[in-house]
Amino acid sequence: MSPSAIRCPNLTDPELELLQNIAHGMPITADLSRSDLLLVCPRGPHEVEVVAQAQPNSISSLYNRSLLGQTLTNDEAPVILDAWRRRGHVRAQRDLLPTGAPVVQEVYPIPGVAGQPVAFLSVETSLIQLERHHQRHASFQRAIEWLKGMCMRGELAASEGLSPFGEWDGVLLVDAQRRITYLSGIANNLYRRLGYMEDLRGKRLSFLNTSDDEMVVAALENHTPLEREVKEGTHIWIRKVLPLWTPPTVSGWLHGLVFRRKRLGEVAGALIAVHDATEERLKKQELEVKTTMIQEVHHRVKNNLQAIAATLRMQARRTKDGEALHVLREATARILSVAVIHEFLSLDETQTINMRDVCQRVINQNRDVVMTPGQEISFVLEGPAVYLPSQHATAFALVVNELIHNAIEHGFEGKLHGQLRVALDDRGEKVHLEVWDDGEQLPPDFDLVSTPSLGLQIVRSLAENDLRGQLWLKNQADGVLATVEFPKVVAV
Numbered sequence: 001m002s003p004s005a006i007r008c009p010n011l012t013d014p015e016l017e018l019l020q021n022i023a024h025g026m027p028i029t030a031d032l033s034r035s036d037l038l039l040v041c042p043r044g045p046h047e048v049e050v051v052a053q054a055q056p057n058s059i060s061s062l063y064n065r066s067l068l069g070q071t072l073t074n075d076e077a078p079v080i081l082d083a084w085r086r087r088g089h090v091r092a093q094r095d096l097l098p099t100g101a102p103v104v105q106e107v108y109p110i111p112g113v114a115g116q117p118v119a120f121l122s123v124e125t126s127l128i129q130l131e132r133h134h135q136r137h138a139s140f141q142r143a144i145e146w147l148k149g150m151c152m153r154g155e156l157a158a159s160e161g162l163s164p165f166g167e168w169d170g171v172l173l174v175d176a177q178r179r180i181t182y183l184s185g186i187a188n189n190l191y192r193r194l195g196y197m198e199d200l201r202g203k204r205l206s207f208l209n210t211s212d213d214e215m216v217v218a219a220l221e222n223h224t225p226l227e228r229e230v231k232e233g234t235h236i237w238i239r240k241v242l243p244l245w246t247p248p249t250v251s252g253w254l255h256g257l258v259f260r261r262k263r264l265g266e267v268a269g270a271l272i273a274v275h276d277a278t279e280e281r282l283k284k285q286e287l288e289v290k291t292t293m294i295q296e297v298h299h300r301v302k303n304n305l306q307a308i309a310a311t312l313r314m315q316a317r318r319t320k321d322g323e324a325l326h327v328l329r330e331a332t333a334r335i336l337s338v339a340v341i342h343e344f345l346s347l348d349e350t351q352t353i354n355m356r357d358v359c360q361r362v363i364n365q366n367r368d369v370v371m372t373p374g375q376e377i378s379f380v381l382e383g384p385a386v387y388l389p390s391q392h393a394t395a396f397a398l399v400v401n402e403l404i405h406n407a408i409e410h411g412f413e414g415k416l417h418g419q420l421r422v423a424l425d426d427r428g429e430k431v432h433l434e435v436w437d438d439g440e441q442l443p444p445d446f447d448l449v450s451t452p453s454l455g456l457q458i459v460r461s462l463a464e465n466d467l468r469g470q471l472w473l474k475n476q477a478d479g480v481l482a483t484v485e486f487p488k489v490v491a492v
Helices: 013-033 078-086 127-134 138-152 157-161 185-193 212-222 250-254 278-318 322-347 355-369 390-411 454-466
Strands: 036-042 048-054 090-096 101-111 117-126 170-174 180-183 226-232 235-245 267-276 352-354 376-382 387-389 417-427 430-437 470-476 479-487
Touching: 013 036, 013 048, 013 101, 013 117, 013 138, 013 157, 036 078, 048 078, 078 090, 078 101, 078 117, 101 127, 101 138, 117 127, 117 138, 127 138, 138 170, 138 180, 138 235, 138 267, 170 185, 180 185, 185 267, 212 226, 212 235, 212 267, 235 278, 278 322, 322 352, 322 355, 322 390, 352 355, 352 390, 355 376, 355 390, 355 417, 387 390, 390 417, 390 430, 390 454, 390 479, 454 470, 454 479
Parallel strands: 376 417
Antiparallel strands: 036 048, 036 117, 090 101, 101 117, 170 180, 170 267, 226 235, 235 267, 352 387, 417 430, 430 479, 470 479
């Protein structure tokens, strides 16, 4: 994720740009150095503000929360404030608050255009990780120091787009002649999977029948990091190449030459990070196949339900009995309401469905199926998009269908004109649904529990049993209002 814009008062635009470039390079530096990085700006003699933070993906972070934007005092950041008072580099061991974990903290000054520190980069490493680092080859230790220096000079800004370096990723170090000088244990195992059983240290990258050499050449020529997904034999690798440069001279750094946008050092080699994504890609492909199959099932179910509804419509056109015609129309509307959910699931692989879209489809279907010839009822849909899990969407669609159908059948019986409004409301943990019509009011002795209406019995059962909510039906001065309220997360 890109760091937010750096805000440090009283700095020039080039200085702010340098700090922004440092922030862009901090994530990959934290990953490869297995350290936490804080970029701070002084806020007075006794306070600093954290303007950028990078936590490593390769190990657990020393911090369990973000410090970005926080002001640190001497109790929280004694080493950083000591560096600020000294205007220079400070290295110290201390116990990290509030966990008490022992860490080694190195604080580096970031000079501005006048050569005086305008910010500080704190590199914080646990004693365990530091001991492991000291056991690695000297060339790798030196490369990590170069990497930190490049980060402080803003030379790693282009690494912002690289994917994180994970715990199970391998790393190689090659020198300026593209000879392998260091392989991590994980990298050694990864290359053995490709059949390279011998010791690869000292060999040129061109010895490998892989894309390593070509990527390193391109990265060094273009002075920019590279990342590619490549198939190596039967394996799918994600490979990152990070060019390394030797440090500039001290005088060049202190006189602000970092702001001239020129490479100050010579090519030192490159760090190569390798991630075997074979299993991840196979799982992704399997999931895509399963998703496609499930979508096809929903598509076929939708087609079958629509075919059944079409058959019922044909039967209804031939039916002379009024009661039978009424029952066939009700059954058709219910079947089409269920078909709507399967249609949405056949088009979208996500497991949530936009209930506002479902309401619109149910309204349209009732307008086509239930209304009698000559009726002119105005339908209005209000409210935001509300998403529900697919397992609850069918019950919701049936509730909306039955309430609309009930309003048309009983509220507008014998009437040619009317208004019907469906309103959705997202109330945080609950969903609120209202269906209002300006038709005939409920009889004085109406009782929802004992009503003979099959449609309302269905709604009540779905609302209470499937959605774990409640249903209310009451008269208003201008019509009848049906209300259903249920939790977004329905307990099974």
